[in-house]
Amino acid sequence: MGNKLFFFGVVLILLTIFIPISANAQTDLPIGSIVEGSITADNTGNSYKINLTAAGKLTVNIDAYFSNVTVSLRAPDGEFIWQNHRIFNGAPDTPVVWKDSMNVEPGEYTLIIGKGNTDTGKFNVKVDFSGAGNNEKEPNQTINDSMNVVLNQSPVKGFISWNDRIDYYKVELPESGRLILNVKTDFPGPGGLFQLIDGSGKEIYWDTIGQNNGITGNWTRHTDLKAGTYYIRYSGNDSILYQGPYELSASFTPVHYQEKEPNDIKAVAEEIEVDNQTHIGFLSFHDLTDYYKFEMKYTGLLTIDFSSERVGYDLMNEGDMIMDRKGSMGKVGVFDPFSSTIELKKGTYYFVPNVYKDDTGMYTFKLHAESNFSDVPEDYLPSVTYLLEKGVTTGVSSKGFGTNLSVKRGDAAIWLANILNLDTSKGDDSPFTDVPLRARGSVNALQQAGIITGKSPSNFGSNDFVKRGEMALMLQRAYHLSSEGTVMRFTDVPSRYDLAVRALKKKGITNGKNTVSFAPDSYVTRGELALFIFRAEH
Template sequence: MKKASILVLVLSLFLFVFPLPKTVKADTVLPYNTTVTGEITEQSSSQAYTVTAEEAGTFTINFTVYFSSALLELRDSNNELVGEYEWVNGGSVGNPQVLQKEVNIEPGVYTVLVKDNNKISFGKYDLAVAFNPVHNTETEPNQTFTEAMPIQLNGKRIRGFISANDHHDYYKVEVEEAGRLELDIVSQMRSGTVEFYDAKGDMISRDSLDYYEGTPVTWKTHQDFEAGTYYIHVVGYGSNQGIYEMLVSFMPANNAEIEPNNNKFTAMPISIMDPKMYTGFLSYTDRYDYYKIDMKFDGYVTINFSSEFSGYQLTDGISINYASHRGSGSNGHPEASTQRIALPKGVYYFVPFAQVSWQSGVYTMSFKAEVDFKDVTGRYMPAVTFLADKEVANGITKNEFGVYDNMKRVDAAIWLAKILELDPSDSTYTPYLDVPKRAWGAVNALKVANIANGKSTTHFGADDTMTRGEMALLLKRAYGLSAEGVENPFIDVASRYEEAVNALLKNNVTQGKSPTRFGTGEPITRGEMALFLYRVEATR
């Protein structure tokens, strides 16, 4: 009896110092952070425990086995295996084997199964399950295209989660205009894949996330899209699971091209005389843009082009490439290039192109044309080029414009009629006996418009030199220039020319030969005539 009392006392002291773990009955609901002690016997070869997850998160399962071989399974409400089978071998009462397993799961009711090994291994085990919620903000279900979660562009970061029973997250993006979709992901997935799809479900691109090794992985990419519906697919199989945060932003291209312009038959016409910068855009579905250029004279064209990735060709549309360039910029760092080429008169196509399917985006371009006359330089170049493009004036030879040659009245009449786009259809014989046939239409049109008359009723003075004063009169009449509020400082301007000269001064057509001399009676040269017409056209 004494021995029995002593034994009870010792056992009580042991339990006080080393309390037994809290246990629950097997084959029941298993609360979190509570250890269940169960036993596999010949009569009871498996035990099942119900665990409920109210939200997505991670189960941490601690399994201690005191017998030689046990099997652990996690199954969902459809009895589908979640994760992998786990065998725990080599355990004994004196040397238990411990398994700690993390399983990423979606909300739901799960069953933890403990089984023997082919009914030949029996004994006790301890089992506990902890839960860590991930607080993801994605809208479930989003496992298919039809369930895809709509994304607000330039909104908040989305906190997503790939689990053992949800390998796919789909997001839907509506792009209302052409531009760049940028994807910024911070991942705690072991690895994973990100894919872009179009509205038909055809894959656009696929990239792999780097491996997560304790430090979040930052991964960025972009796609250049036309307006439309697109999908982002985040996927992870096997152990490639975990949390990721995703920000989807959009930058419009603000391109001014007129679509479609994907071949020479739909090419957008542009003027190489227009100095403005054109902005275009290429994407994975629109890898070529065509622009039609009408070069109306032999000369030079300077191409200014800037792009992150795109290149270009200048072609006659048949077989000859006159210029080409391959871009070598990078994301966020466009490369600027300038190329000046000789170009004969003709029709050409300027073709920006995406070098590879995933490298495209915004490009800018501008052009500058110049005539190929050896005597045209400096301040005369824009004016002479302008007249050549308007098909108003040619050179006196193939290589010379005749900048310093005096202008004949008949040639001045032809230039003026052309630039004013007067109707030359009345090419009947003029009343002026000295006007050659090539100028009949021009002279008649100027006379009808009350812009120019002859020096007499029968004499136009066709081969006479046009003076600067006479040109001032013609331009004032032709363009309806106002001279109001201007007084010229010139001492060589007679009253007949005064209002016309004042009008040219007011409209910045000329400043005179010197501060006090306009050169009223002096011949106007072909170069000066080009300057006058170039400047006065700006008043239209």
């Protein structure tokens, strides 16, 4: 029994001699209080407990009165934030003042102050704390835990720290439009890594955001997007240098456009008319090109009225040859309207808005066609253009409409049948023997509709010029015009044409050659017939 007691006594003495005490019992370290401590031969380290109830910046201040002091800070999970930081050259009369800070999350932290060699002495320690004031909802360190950001509301106050180096946010766009993200931060430059990611995980863009020469970083960027879910990732750029509080706000402006999606490739181009109607489209990160298909129904001038911030367009023919290319030179929030006119041949074309200056957004455009005829006065231009657009007629040449040329009966029949959309497929049934093949279907359709008669049962008089009185009869019958209540002031209209001329006068189709003369036996010119039909249509 005595031998056993002797053995345990020896072991206890050895343990006391050879196993140093690393720290004394853990002491609470209140925020803002100065605590005195000392390192002795027997006490190689002091351990302090720091309780933080909020996220923020923790600052440790130490006045070291001896050389080679070590400082370690341990996180709530046991991982060292600092480990054995050294403070040298302190002395009892000239202490070394040391201070360091770290952005941290709430929790219990352990501060350990020890010695790096055999030196001993006193020290003072104080911890200060500045709360981050963040209101982000934790945890949000993964995309699956993303915090939802409400659009057009107050900024989210976030915080990147040693314990939490990545924040994720989610943005839901209910419709297509422009998303504007703004970040304010004092991260040292170049700052944290900011990324916008779509719902499939594809990165839309990235940037680094931080202060510049001591001035708070105030970063804004807009992105045009389709409806959907998007994610924001903000991180410390894998460095403890880029940490601290920040503010994130998301504003959204919806765009109400008219294009029929999808129309991002030629095969699914949206078909439109050249009718001077305004079209509104939208280019976004996922839709950088729109295709519109239209028919140029006659050789003439196409005018494009286009407006956007920085979007451009290509005008291409069926063979993908670029006929015109222009781009807006506006800026964010300011549209740049312009017009372009180009001569085109009759055919199929594609109008293709696209990214011009690496930017997207809303655009508007109108397409308007007019003839390139040199012999059409301004008063006749709307009427001639209308007939060309309807495919009723063409010019007598590429540069001439033949405005002052008289109209033959066969040509007049073609014009009327075309504008009335009559079935001209039964040309062989015509009883007239003098009608050329090109006019036969039109003449027959008009006769069956009771609009025209011939000069005789077998003779239509295709090559005879149309008289104004005859044209009055044709138009009255074609458009079922009433003459009731119209006072006739023309003195040269025979009874055969009386009701027809009255009907045209009532409709506003004609005002006569002058106030008392209609000139029923004068020949109708191509320009006059264009005016008559245009007015009858409207």
